[in-house]
Amino acid sequence: MSNRAAVALSLLVVAIAVAGLTARAGLMPGLLAGAGLSVGLGLWVGGRASGSAQRAARALTTMTRELQQQIAQLTAQRGELTAIVDSMAEGVIAVDARGTLLLVNAVARAVLDLPAGDLVGRPAGEVIRHPPLQEALRRLLTERQRATVEMRLFHPAELVLRIQGAPCQESADALGPAAVLVIQDVTELHRYDLLRKEFVANVSHELKSPLTGIRSLTETLLGGAVDDPANSRRFLQLIDAESARLAGLVEDLLALSQLESGALPLHQRRMELEPMARSLLTSFEPQLAPRRVSVSLAVPPSLAVQADPERLRQILSNLLDNAIKYNQEGGRITIGAAREGEWVRVDVSDTGIGIPAPDLPRVFERFYRVDKARSRELGGTGLGLAIVKHAVEAHGGRVWADSTPQHGSTFSFTLPASV
Ligand SMILES: Nc1ncnc2c1ncn2[C@@H]1O[C@H](COP(=O)(O)OP(=O)(O)OP(=O)(O)O)[C@@H](O)[C@H]1O
Ligand SMILES: [Mg+2]
Structure with missing residues (x-):
């Protein structure tokens, strides 16, 4: 050559x-x-x-x-x-030993709100501005040990992220990935966990007060009051009232858990509204009379819904119970209904105390009460409207409320119409 x-x-x-x-x-x-x-x-x-x-x-x-x-x-x-x-539900970021970005998928970009454009080749510490994440990366690259951190972001949306970092196998060339971060959006999980904790705390609190009442009344009776006929009768009546409250609470909790778990199947059948509302009103007579609250029915005679009779009774009786409890002395209640296409809309209006606008969207939450003291005094636990919401939604309908404080409220719901 x-x-x-x-x-x-x-x-x-x-x-x-x-x-x-x-x-x-x-x-x-x-x-x-x-x-x-x-x-x-x-x-x-x-x-x-x-x-x-x-x-x-x-x-x-x-x-x-x-x-x-x-x-x-x-x-x-x-x-x-x-x-x-890019099609993964988790965010993925890979960096080399110098902390240079080798890969950033679409989810990572979105949840971390990273700048647009090609990020590969740029220093991770410059692009990712979240201190907990920078720290996790730094430790991952220096200590080379798996690590999990949770961080809360407030911008662009409130998010809770769980970030798992793993060092990659020691590679001979410095160009390969040295660490991979997997980012999971755990905001919903956190919310459910919080709701569950709140629920347990609420239930315990609600069970505790009637139980404490029953115990102290029983102790007083056992301590000698039982021999005093006048007092013992009064104490027994109080015990009876507290046990009724306990029974009501347990019944509501069971109804709610059955509705939420979908354990009870819906037995939908044709139900005419007018006779159903009329019979319900008769059972509410003892509550209506002492407060001089009057009720007018504006329901077309043969208007019918396709609903589970037990659920329909739960819905109407909870709304009626509230319309009486939160009404003024001598107030009025109107139950109206009308066909709206495939649906029947029912309105229960009262001339009661009303609900302030900020509370209105929350009244369907479990245990939510506008005025805790007043509601509890009236025997309420804040589960009635949560039951109504679940029962209506189980039929595919929706429920909402309008209210003017000091003037009254209207609770409306829809159920499938029956021919
Ligand atoms: N018609 C109404 N007028 C004014 N406030 C109402 C009305 N209905 C409900 N509320 C408010 O919404 C809260 C939640 O209602 P909900 O029926 O869920 O609970 P409750 O009546 O307090 O207790 P429960 O129904 O479990 O006995 C009530 O505590 C009350 O503050
Ligand atoms: Mg109620």
């Missing part, structure tokens, strides 16, 4: 090495330039040199072609990987 051919060959090797290195760094243009350079040099050698140098040039041209095929394959694989990582 001539000196010239030897020089050319060395140049070709250098060109391929450049191509290989740039490909590993993910720099496609550099790679193609390297490959092009090698082909060019091959041709140049082919033209000038002869014999073994020409064969070497051809071999190198073939190698270049194979290299290009491999690049195409790698590019396709990289595309597939990006598509998979």
